[in-house]
Structures are given as C-alpha cells and as structure tokens.
Amino acid sequence: MRFKKIKLSVGLGVILFGVGCFSTATESPEAAMDGETVTYYEHVKPIVDDNCVVCHSKGQIGPFSLNTYDDVKSHGLVSKAYVTAKRMPPWPPDNTCNTYKYDRSLTDEQINTFASWVDGGMLEGDPATTPQIRNNDQEGLSRIDLTLTTEEYTPQQMSDDYRCFLLRWPEKYTKRQYVTGFNATPGDLANAHHIIAFLASASQVSEYERLDANEVGAGYTCFGTSGGPVIGVVGVWAPGGSGRDLPEGLGIEPGALIVLQVHYNTLTSAPRAAQVSLDFKIDDIVERVALSLPWTDPLWWVANSMTIPAGLSDVSHSFSKDITSFFTGGRPFDIYRASLHMHMLGTKTSLVIERKNGTTECLLSIPRWDFNWQDLYQFSGDPIRFNPGDKLTIDCTWDNTAENQPRVDGQLLPPRDVGWGENSTDEMCLGGIFGVFVE
Ligand code: HEC
Numbered sequence: 001m002r003f004k005k006i007k008l009s010v011g012l013g014v015i016l017f018g019v020g021c022f023s024t025a026t027e028s029p030e031a032a033m034d035g036e037t038v039t040y041y042e043h044v045k046p047i048v049d050d051n052c053v054v055c056h057s058k059g060q061i062g063p064f065s066l067n068t069y070d071d072v073k074s075h076g077l078v079s080k081a082y083v084t085a086k087r088m089p090p091w092p093p094d095n096t097c098n099t100y101k102y103d104r105s106l107t108d109e110q111i112n113t114f115a116s117w118v119d120g121g122m123l124e125g126d127p128a129t130t131p132q133i134r135n136n137d138q139e140g141l142s143r144i145d146l147t148l149t150t151e152e153y154t155p156q157q158m159s160d161d162y163r164c165f166l167l168r169w170p171e172k173y174t175k176r177q178y179v180t181g182f183n184a185t186p187g188d189l190a191n192a193h194h195i196i197a198f199l200a201s202a203s204q205v206s207e208y209e210r211l212d213a214n215e216v217g218a219g220y221t222c223f224g225t226s227g228g229p230v231i232g233v234v235g236v237w238a239p240g241g242s243g244r245d246l247p248e249g250l251g252i253e254p255g256a257l258i259v260l261q262v263h264y265n266t267l268t269s270a271p272r273a274a275q276v277s278l279d280f281k282i283d284d285i286v287e288r289v290a291l292s293l294p295w296t297d298p299l300w301w302v303a304n305s306m307t308i309p310a311g312l313s314d315v316s317h318s319f320s321k322d323i324t325s326f327f328t329g330g331r332p333f334d335i336y337r338a339s340l341h342m343h344m345l346g347t348k349t350s351l352v353i354e355r356k357n358g359t360t361e362c363l364l365s366i367p368r369w370d371f372n373w374q375d376l377y378q379f380s381g382d383p384i385r386f387n388p389g390d391k392l393t394i395d396c397t398w399d400n401t402a403e404n405q406p407r408v409d410g411q412l413l414p415p416r417d418v419g420w421g422e423n424s425t426d427e428m429c430l431g432g433i434f435g436v437f438v439e
Contacts, residue, residue, distance in 0.1 A: 039125025178251025181281030182235025183243025187274025199255035251286030396429035
C-alpha cells in the first residue's frame with residue numbers, strides 16, 4: 001500500500017490514508033523525522049515486523065529471529081550492514097528497470113531510519129509509540145478451491161536436493177477450468193528453498209511417469225527444470241511468499257499433470273520428512289487465458305553455442321528476436337509478469353523490449369544474480385504490450401573464474417568450460433514472460 005502521512009503530534013501518532021495498491025512507498029509511517037530520536041518501538045519495530053519477521057522467526061528460513069527488541073538489538077550491527085547494502089530483505093530486481101507488485105525492498109527512508117537507530121545506540125523507546133500499520137501488499141489467496149499434496153519425502157542429497165513430484169488433477173478438474181490463484185506450503189519451511197509448479201500436456205505424461213518410476217522413493221531428481229518439456233508454469237513459491245491470485249481476469253489452463261520441482265537446502269538444518277501442499281483457486285470462466293512463454297536462444301542448447309570458457313570473469317551471451325515470429329502467430333502479446341533463470345555462475349541478467357521505433361522498455365533486470373532468490377515478478381502498472389516488429393532481448397553474464405565456483409563438500413570445484421545443461425554445474429540463460437495474446 002502507498003500511504004500518505006499526516007503527523008499530528010508525537011504521542012497522538014499518525015493518521016493514514018491508503019492510496020494505490022503497491023508498496024513503492026514514498027513516505028512510510030515509521031520514518032523518523034530529521035533530528036528526532038530514533039527508537040525501536042516507534043520506528044524500527046514497524047519496519048522489521050513488516051519486512052523481516054516473515055522469514056526471521058522461529059521455524060522460518062531466516063537464520064535467526066527478529067521478533068523482539070533483544071533479538072533485533074543483538075543482530076543490529078550485522079543487520080545494518082545487510083540493510084544498507086540492500087542484501088536484506090532479499091529483493092533482486094533493479095527497481096529502476098520496472099516496478100513490481102509484492103516488492104520487498106525497503107525505501108531509502110526506511111534504510112536510513114534503521115541505520116540511524118543502530119548508530120544512535122539502538123534505543124528501546126516506549127511500546128505505546130508503535131504505530132499499528134502494515135505496509136506490505138496483502139498476499140495470500142482470496143479463496144481456496146482445491147488442495148493437492150505430495151507424498152512424503154526426506155531430502156537425500158547434500159546440501160541441495162532438487163526433487164520433482166508428479167501431481168494429477170482430480171477427475172472433476174480436467175474439464176475446461178482455469179487456475180486463477182496459487183499457493184504452495186512446504187511441509188518443512190527450514191529446508192524448502194523454492195518451489196516451481198510446471199504444467200505438462202497429456203502427450204508428455206508418459207515421459208514424466210518414466211522418470212518418476214526410474215527412482216526409488218517419492219519423485220525423482222531434477223535440477224533447474226522439470227526434467228522434460230512443459231507447457232507452462234502455474235505458480236512458484238519462494239521464501240516469504242504466501243500465495244497470490246493471478247492478475248484480475250486471467251486464468252491458466254491446467255494441462256494434464258503438475259510437475260512440482262522442490263529445491264531443498266539442508267545446509268543449516270537437518271533433513272526431515274515433509275509433504276508439500278498446493279492450494280488452487282479455480283474458476284469456470286475467465287476473461288482471458290494466460291500462458292507463459294520461455295525465452296532463450298534455441299541454438300544455445302541445440303548447437304551447444306552458449307560457451308562460457310573456464311577462467312574468464314565476464315562472459316556474456318544475448319539473444320534478441322521478435323517473439324511473435326516464434327510463438328504468437330503475429331499477434332501482439334500483453335505481458336503481466338517476467339522471470340529470469342540462470343545457475344550458479346551467473347552474475348547479472350536482463351530482459352528488455354527493443355521497440356521497432358528504437359526505444360527500449362526494461363521488463364526485468366537482476367544486477368546481482370543470486371541463484372537462491374528467484375521469483376516471477378508482476379508489474380505494478382499496466383501490462384506491457386509486445387508488438388510485432390519489436391524484439392525481446394535476453395542478456396546473461398557469468399563469472400567462470402576459480403573464485404566463483406560452486407562448493408561441493410566445502411571445496412570450490414575447479415573451473416571448467418561450461419555450456420547449456422540441466423546439471424547444477426551447467427548453465428542456463430532463460431527468460432519467461434507471462435501474459436495473454438491480444439486478439
Ligand atoms: C524472504 C525471507 C527473508 C526476509 C524477508 C528477510 N530475510 Fe534476512 N535472511 C534470510 C535468509 C534465508 C538468510 C540466510 C541466507 C542468506 O543470507 O541469503 C538471511 C540472512 C540475513 C542476515 C545475515 C545473517 C548472517 O550473519 O549471515 C541478516 C543480517 C538478515 N538476514 C537481516 C534481515 C533483516 C534486517 C531483514 C528485514 C529488513 C531481513 N533479513 C529480511 C531471509 C530473509
């Protein structure tokens with residue numbers, strides 16, 4: 001929510017008017033005025049409660065709790081360093097490229113308030129001065145029509161286990177219906193790092209069943225993808241997520257099978273048996289059917305042309321073409337969400353429309369790639385129209401020097417020439433756009 005603040009007097013607190021519906025707040029209720037004493041209860045607690053405790057609470061994925069004054073104080077110095085470096089809360093997109101719904105980043109004002117509180121000696125203040133305001137977008141599904149749950153599974157591979165589970169739609173949902181909202185609940189929050197629900201068509205089912213049957217236990221190993229071809233993605237979950245409705249009026253065709261990829265990370269907590277459940281909002285009628293289109297250079301995998309030589313620090317590949325010649329039969333495509341995917345050696349990546357008239361429009365830019373924080377990003381403004389004659393450009397950059405290699409059992413792997421592939425030590429450069437054809 002965007003709030004405007006009218007401060008009446010200290011002690012009386014604030015009166016707030018909510019306007020708009022996204023979180024690029026220009027003024028926030030907890031911002032300290034110049035020269036004002038910054039205290040935990042009046043200024044810092046609202047920032048932390050709104051932006052940190054979703055992950056930094058007992059049983060959640062953050063490495064420590066930030067629920068009380070003592071918690072925040074004892075992690076104050078390191079938190080100031082992370083907050084001012086914009087490493088926490090995790091929010092990889094560059095907001096000068098575009099603005100997004102569910103934006104987790106702090107405003108400069110909030111960052112300054114947090115930093116001044118630490119610099120000023122981390123004063124406690126008076127609990128009565130805490131403003132009762134939640135600033136964040138309201139996440140969560142507006143309605144749950146169906147819940148599907150995987151079999152129980154205990155992560156086996158250390159410290160990252162990518163496991164895919166097959167989930168069939170119940171009989172009554174295979175007729176023409178649309179998914180209009182998605183949430184995933186990992187049974188064990190401490191180990192779940194991300195979840196991607198891919199959709200497969202009827203003709204792909206037997207291939208997935210073969211993969212599933214080839215391994216003992218629930219599901220099969222899959223890194224980076226579902227392990228086979230897909231027709232789309234119905235939803236993703238990343239830490240801190242609590243389910244989202246699709247953009248108003250849109251629905252996704254369910255396909256024949258859900259292939260659910262779960263990334264478990266067991267670095268900081270022992271593996272435990274858990275089941276993942278998926279909640280769906282389902283509607284019979286939607287205004288428009290939405291779908292996701294992948295974006296990458298087919299030659300990168302077909303001809304193995306995405307070479308990233310061992311030892312080089314700054315290797316880039318890019319691909320730029322009119323998407324309508326690939327996918328849409330010449331129709332414009334309205335884009336609501338964008339995503340980007342690389343593996344461990346990636347350093348930055350972006351997805352940009354180059355208009356026929358020479359101008360550019362940035363969809364998504366991740367200036368400091370972090371494999372552990374991937375998501376789909378929904379534009380906070382109107383959908384962005386891709387017109388025939390425009391080009392969609394994907395750019396990826398990697399660092400393949402000795403210092404930037406993945407660790408296995410605490411040891412950095414030696415650099416080697418890398419190309420496109422599905423193993424963790426291979427690479428990818430894959431964009432995704434989600435939207436609708438314009439008829
Ligand atoms: C979406 C979940 C999430 C949110 C929101 C979040 N954190 Fe974190 N935080 C994590 C995870 C997971 C780690 C450990 C792994 C990492 O660094 O990525 C972490 C690590 C940290 C660390 C580094 C700890 C260390 O010693 O290495 C600090 C400090 C921190 N968070 C502070 C904060 C503060 C302050 C906020 C809010 C302003 C915040 N975090 C919001 C998930 C989150």
